[in-house]
Amino acid sequence: MEKPVLHLENADIYQRDNLVLSKVNLTINKGGFYYLIGKTGSGKSSLMKTLYGDLKLQRGIGSIVGFDLKKLKEKEIPYLRRKIGIVFQDFKLLSDRNVFSNLEFVLKATGWKDKKSIKDKINEVLDKVGMKAQYYKKTFELSGGEQQRIAIARALLNDPELILADEPTGNLDPKTSIEVMELLNEIHKSGKTILMATHDYQLIVRYKQKTLKCEGGELFEVAQKTTTV
Numbered sequence: 001m002e003k004p005v006l007h008l009e010n011a012d013i014y015q016r017d018n019l020v021l022s023k024v025n026l027t028i029n030k031g032g033f034y035y036l037i038g039k040t041g042s043g044k045s046s047l048m049k050t051l052y053g054d055l056k057l058q059r060g061i062g063s064i065v066g067f068d069l070k071k072l073k074e075k076e077i078p079y080l081r082r083k084i085g086i087v088f089q090d091f092k093l094l095s096d097r098n099v100f101s102n103l104e105f106v107l108k109a110t111g112w113k114d115k116k117s118i119k120d121k122i123n124e125v126l127d128k129v130g131m132k133a134q135y136y137k138k139t140f141e142l143s144g145g146e147q148q149r150i151a152i153a154r155a156l157l158n159d160p161e162l163i164l165a166d167e168p169t170g171n172l173d174p175k176t177s178i179e180v181m182e183l184l185n186e187i188h189k190s191g192k193t194i195l196m197a198t199h200d201y202q203l204i205v206r207y208k209q210k211t212l213k214c215e216g217g218e219l220f221e222v223a224q225k226t227t228t229v
């Protein structure tokens with residue numbers, strides 16, 4: 001059987017000395033799409049941060065895209081992040097560069113050298129997110145939805161095994177949120193695995209997926225019909 005993309009077993013999620021989620025058990029296999037919901041402060045971002053190596057896994061078992069989170073060393077974090085695409089609420093694009101250069105920056109930082117391969121890859125991901133014609137624009141010239149498309153394109157650059165999206169529609173209006181969600185759905189259908197933290201009830205109801213909830217210091221899967229954020 002294929003190894004899960006993500007596996008947590010009795011994993012305790014901490015912010016410094018503060019236990020945020022205890023004994024988290026979660027397995028996500030290739031091709032899965034999960035929402036992560038829960039009230040403000042319930043631990044969604046802390047869980048995400050533990051998954052991409054920003055917070056240390058102190059207790060329990062955790063593996064993600066082949067990395068052991070418990071044994072993860074500082075110098076391995078960039079390699080982990082090459083295999084995970086991360087999308088943030090506030091896009092985190094470099095505002096002094098244009099779209100092409102934002103993407104080129106990531107490819108070069110992750111070891112890409114050949115000019116033609118870099119150009120082809122950037123065209124490919126921009127095409128996927130419907131932004132190929134806007135490669136020359138500075139990111140501040142783009143709308144929020146367009147910026148999030150670029151951030152999603154950036155997440156796709158290294159063909160990640162898992163996409164972690166932390167409130168990707170949190171800064172977008174309802175119509176733009178739906179467009180971004182349609183894009184994430186397309187990416188999911190193309191075979192990618194996605195874990196998406198969200199507060200957006202509109203999306204959860206419209207695009208039904210498996211749903212995990214953080215509540216009372218625990219993480220559990222909830223049935224669709226009882227889902228409330």
Ligand SMILES: Nc1ncnc2c1ncn2[C@@H]1O[C@H](COP(=O)(O)OP(=O)(O)OP(=O)(O)O)[C@@H](O)[C@H]1O
Nearest residue numbers: 015016018020038039040041042043044045046047
């Ligand atoms: N940098 C930090 N240092 C210490 N405690 C933190 C830090 N960031 C978050 N916390 C605490 O950890 C707990 C979980 O916060 P977290 O950001 O994971 O929640 P969340 O569910 O993502 O909330 P939101 O929906 O508002 O983003 C909260 O009690 C919060 O106050």
